[in-house]
Amino acid sequence: MLDVVANLHKVQHKIAQLDSKQQVKLLAVSKTQPIEIIKQVYDTGQKDFGENYLQEALVKVKQTQDLAIVWHFIGSIQSNKTKDIALNFDWVHSVNRLKIAKRLSEQRPDYLSPLNICLQVNIDDSKTKSGALVEQLPELIAQIENLPNLKLRGLMCIPHANNSERAFMNMQSLFKKQTQFDVLSMGMSNDLELAIQYGSTMVRVGTGIFGKR
Numbered sequence: 001m002l003d004v005v006a007n008l009h010k011v012q013h014k015i016a017q018l019d020s021k022q023q024v025k026l027l028a029v030s031k032t033q034p035i036e037i038i039k040q041v042y043d044t045g046q047k048d049f050g051e052n053y054l055q056e057a058l059v060k061v062k063q064t065q066d067l068a069i070v071w072h073f074i075g076s077i078q079s080n081k082t083k084d085i086a087l088n089f090d091w092v093h094s095v096n097r098l099k100i101a102k103r104l105s106e107q108r109p110d111y112l113s114p115l116n117i118c119l120q121v122n123i124d125d126s127k128t129k130s131g132a133l134v135e136q137l138p139e140l141i142a143q144i145e146n147l148p149n150l151k152l153r154g155l156m157c158i159p160h161a162n163n164s165e166r167a168f169m170n171m172q173s174l175f176k177k178q179t180q181f182d183v184l185s186m187g188m189s190n191d192l193e194l195a196i197q198y199g200s201t202m203v204r205v206g207t208g209i210f211g212k213r
């Protein structure tokens with residue numbers, strides 16, 4: 001427990017050293033972590049948490065309703081899961097196609113503010129990683145920006161470990177072309193420094209805070 005808070009402070013310190021413009025937000029990736037540990041991290045002032053597995057996440061969202069946690073969904077999305085995501089999350093980083101975006105918009109209740117969206121980009125052109133291809137982006141961005149209950153905030157990627165510098169560089173240039181965007185979600189425990197050097201505005205850190213899963 002003490003370890004987790006000490007780890008969090010280390011990660012915050014690392015970010016602060018590189019983040020001269022103070023634009024980088026830390027997302028604590030709490031997948032597989034129990035509620036008690038999440039609460040300990042929350043009590044230090046960390047508000048943004050990310051989850052990959054929907055069933056697990058729904059339990060946590062319910063059990064933390066009295067806390068002001070901002071929940072981010074960062075896992076792959078099947079279309080039959082969009083309703084639960086639209087109802088229970090504030091952000092979705094892993095939108096990769098129009099069908100999913102449309103369903104999220106239709107299923108986002110009017111009493112909630114628009115769902116914040118990042119488009120996941122398949123920046124390495126990998127066959128196994130999900131994400132929109134770079135050439136699909138202009139049309140996809142235009143279509144998603146028309147959906148009423150979503151707010152398209154930016155881009156996200158999960159690059160191959162051996163290719164992350166090139167990927168981050170390419171993501172930065174895509175991001176800069178979209179001047180309406182304010183979020184570039186990239187960088188995890190092992191590559192957050194590099195991601196920040198290439199303009200990341202949100203790093204997603206699991207192991208670096210919570211230890212090995």
Ligand SMILES: *Cc1c(COP(=O)(O)O)cnc(C)c1O
Pocket residue numbers: 029031052074075158188189190204205206207208
């Ligand atoms: C698990 C996960 C992370 C955190 O990874 P760590 O290496 O544990 O920091 C970040 N982003 C996504 C999409 C993940 O699935």
